[in-house]
Amino acid sequence: MASVSLRPARSPRQHGPHRPHALWVAGGAVLLLAVISLFVGVSNVSPAQLMSGDPLVWQTFLVSRVPRTLAVVLAGVALSIAGFILQLMARNRFVEPSTVGTVESATAGILVATLLLPGAPVVGKMVVAALFAMAGTALFLSVLRRIPLRNTLVVPLVGIMLGGVIAAVTTFSAYRFDLLQTLNTWMIGDFSGLIRGRYELLWLVAVLAAVGYICADRFTVAGMGEEFTTNLGLDYRRTMNLGLILVSLISAVVVVVVGSIPFLGLIVPNLVSLLIGDNVRRAVPWIAVFGAGFVLTCDIIGRSIRFPYEVPVGVIVSVVGSALFIALLVRRGTGAR
Template sequence: MKRLLVATAMLIVLALISLLIGVGDLSLSALFSPKEGQQAAQILLISRIPRTLAIILAGTAMAVAGTIMQMLTRNRFVEPSTAGTVESASLGLLVVTLFAPEAPVLVKMLVASGFALAGTALFLRILKLVPLRSAMTVPLVGVMLGGIVGAITTFFAYRFDLLQSVNAWTTGDFSGVLRGRYELLWVASALTIFAYLAADRLTLAGMGRDFATNLGLRYRSIVSLGLVIVAMVTATIVVTVGMLPFLGLIVPNVVSLMIGDNMRRSLPWIALLGAGLVLVCDIVGRVAYYPYEIPIGTIMGIVGSGLFLFLLLQGRDRLA
């Protein structure tokens, strides 16, 4: 508990740093200045606080979604961006943009969730048909499926001149987050809390159909619940801020190495570390080329791919 409190305090410090970084002056002197105080307060309330909240909510939800994916597939190298889930959500966004461009954000999220759910279910179905001789077969299948879905999305986006929109969906970026444009992420936060409440059941489902059924668990229902949570979280984040690659893969593995595989015990750590990692990457992206900004998707891709290769080269049996 003491270490968890220390980690929470560190996350709060990172959040305060995030609030102070930007082109606009947001120092204490500016906030309490008679001339600049009103403008600084507007920057804080309209831009900085919503952005920081969006980072924390997205990082927490995506890390937990990755944990659920790994539980359901019983493979440490799976997460929404390596299982075709993100690409399927992007395809859903493209479809709703083509046929109902004026649809509200909530409708777009629901359509993207449906496509993400279908893509994830297809991924799990393919896994049943493919002989899994190696732990690496599972993410390879997911990457190939994601590549196919991504190619279909790119083809139709090019055909209808929507490539820029697709690139925005597949590149995480918090620079456009303002008050009134991030609140959908609270849905992802609610789903994260629900996943914590169902942590014991998801853990049992991750031990296999026979084991879960012998303990009286409705295996199919729990797996469906996990897939719905993953699909809705992924779609919400893609719709709001774009893709955060490798986040749901790296964080659960690091936490597992630290404290083990008890999902109820590890989820608070996964949530904190996920939010902290996204905050750090966002801060780096904002200061590395100041006053310009590098999209967080680029930073996450570099950090995440490097850590992913490190995990692969470790070759530990417990990650399989």
């Protein structure tokens, strides 16, 4: 019996940068943004001061600037890959954790952990948030399977409505227990409070993103349906559960540490698809680079436009991401005519 490869055939839409060094150039651009990020902020930190050996400047650099920049990169990479995994599983380009109820469910989980386990450590809240995120994502996928005609534009609208219901219940509960201000810290992504000792949990999402890259082909196959996946010798339920766990854990960790960064997992994979095509193995590294660069750019803008005050990165990403989301919807709707 002939063996069947799980790697999808190369898509005819293979356009954009083909040269091997193009990814390295993009990575260099992200590295340049990371260096710029290290020296943007209220505290005066410059290369000259670092070379002079000023201990206070070095303390600010190592305790605040480096952890913040690492957190931005890790969150951007992980959320972009999580969105891509969810798109493969749902077979829809317009879904991501913030448009299917995953982020809202994670926020609800953190609120429940705060109410029932107020003294729980951050890891404990993360576990509760991950469980709620898995439940919310599973509910969305269950609803999706019951939609007779899975129109491209209907699917994200269903997810947004589901997320809106979960967010409404969470907000009402926070209001009743006088926790609205606490809830807002998780609903808007902000890196300003991240210092050494408060961002390290994000290294976990780097490991989860690497697992997602290794299993990306399997998620593509699983998105084709249970019968098709079984015929190729894959365990459909196990593959879908793995994707569900990866997306939920990534979303939960980022929400607990940083807060919600909407539309990131939707915009970045779509932009990469437009630029280089749909080959999964080739797309994931580009998604990681674009995700890190996009969040770094938004974070630098947020720190600069009202200097010395700071606009949370979640606000900047929401404005840019929602505009691009609408543009993608209009483009897809026009192309479908």
